Amino acid sequence: MAPVRGFSHGGTEARRNLRSPLLGVKVHWRRATPAKTLPRSEAKRSLAAIAPCVTGETMEERFPARAVGYSVEAYFGLVHRGVIDEDDRIELLDGVIVAEPPMDPPHASGISLVAEALRRAVGTRALIRIQAPFIADWFSAPEPDVAVVPGVVTDYLERHPTEALLVVEVSDSSLQQDRLSKSRIYAGAGVPEYWIVNLRDARVEVYRDPDPVQRLYGTRSTAGCGETLQLVAVDGATVAVDDLLPVSSR
Numbered sequence: 001m002a003p004v005r006g007f008s009h010g011g012t013e014a015r016r017n018l019r020s021p022l023l024g025v026k027v028h029w030r031r032a033t034p035a036k037t038l039p040r041s042e043a044k045r046s047l048a049a050i051a052p053c054v055t056g057e058t059m060e061e062r063f064p065a066r067a068v069g070y071s072v073e074a075y076f077g078l079v080h081r082g083v084i085d086e087d088d089r090i091e092l093l094d095g096v097i098v099a100e101p102p103m104d105p106p107h108a109s110g111i112s113l114v115a116e117a118l119r120r121a122v123g124t125r126a127l128i129r130i131q132a133p134f135i136a137d138w139f140s141a142p143e144p145d146v147a148v149v150p151g152v153v154t155d156y157l158e159r160h161p162t163e164a165l166l167v168v169e170v171s172d173s174s175l176q177q178d179r180l181s182k183s184r185i186y187a188g189a190g191v192p193e194y195w196i197v198n199l200r201d202a203r204v205e206v207y208r209d210p211d212p213v214q215r216l217y218g219t220r221s222t223a224g225c226g227e228t229l230q231l232v233a234v235d236g237a238t239v240a241v242d243d244l245l246p247v248s249s250r
Contacts, residue, residue, distance in 0.1 A: 069095015072141050093181055095139040101173060109246045110170035110197055114146045117243040118166075122234055126165055127151055133160040134167065136189035142182065145170045145197075148234065164191045165233035172199040183207055188215035193232045197244050198222075204241050208232060 075092045078084045089100040111130060119128050129147045136142060141160070148166040149156075167186050169178040178196050186194045187210040194217065196205040206229065209218030223229055223241050231237040 069139055070097060071095070071138055072135055075141060091133075091143045092139070092141040093185060104172075106199055106246050107170050107172060110199060110244070111145045113246060114168050114170060114197060114244050117239045118146060118148055118168075121231065121237040121239050122148060124152075125234055125237070127153060127155075129161070134164055134189075135160050135162045136185050136191075140185045140189075142185055144168060144182075144186075148231070162189075164189070166193045166195065166231055167191050168195045168197060170197045170199065175200060179205070183217060184215040186210070187217045188212050195229070195244075199246070202245055204229065204244055 070092060072092065075097065079086055084090065084097075091098055091100065115128055115130050122128065126148050127150070129149055131143045131145060132147070133141045133143055134147055134149070144164075144167040146168040147161070147164050149161040149164050151161075155161075164186075169182055171178045175196070175198065183194060187207070190210055190212045192208065192210060194207040196207075198205055203222050203224045206221045206223060207217035207219070208221075210216075211218060225242050225245065227241045229239050229241065231239070
């Protein structure tokens with residue numbers, strides 16, 4: 001079996017967050033550091049179950065520079081087998097299973113504010129999803145705090161979306177990861193716009209013009225209180241920054 005990259009648990013909080021020991025599955029706490037490699041044969045299984053992501057190439061052809069980790073199919077297979085519970089606060093980022101830290105009140109309130117503001121702005125032209133899986137590629141199934149996706153609820157009764165018009169992360173302790181890992185994943189998926197609601201600095205970081213090949217956004221700007229953001233992918237939809245930030249963060 002070829003070794004693939006694994007990560008260590010980041011302490012007792014991470015282990016409590018999941019059902020230890022998860023039958024040998026290594027989980028990466030958000031602030032953990034890389035550990036030893038982990039053999040995992042099922043990481044190279046095909047992804048026929050999420051056909052919209054598959055273009056006919058092998059994984060090596062589609063992602064030649066990326067180390068092989070858990071595939072999306074292998075990841076959801078852990079859920080189906082009961083190794084991971086659907087209620088566990090985890091997500092798959094570039095082949096690594098990542099445990100989410102506990103949510104404090106400003107973060108929770110921020111998510112609600114963002115979702116409400118986007119529902120008002122978008123109306124019935126798209127669907128607002130909150131902390132639900134988004135299939136970004138073969139190795140990533142992040143659960144953005146809020147996502148604007150095409151269609152209606154019934155379009156996703158049997159599959160998760162593979163396309164998003166906007167993704168939003170409400171960020172404080174996770175700011176570095178949201179700027180680095182998450183932005184690369186969303187840019188690689190071709191998401192036209194990515195917002196980070198930065199609770200530390202009371203502003204919104206706006207990333208646009210994705211380059212899926214380089215997995216980078218071409219432009220980055222910030223917006224503060226009193227300013228308005230217009231969604232790139234939804235004509236006429238605008239959101240006031242004040243409506244995205246909890247009062248305690250301003």
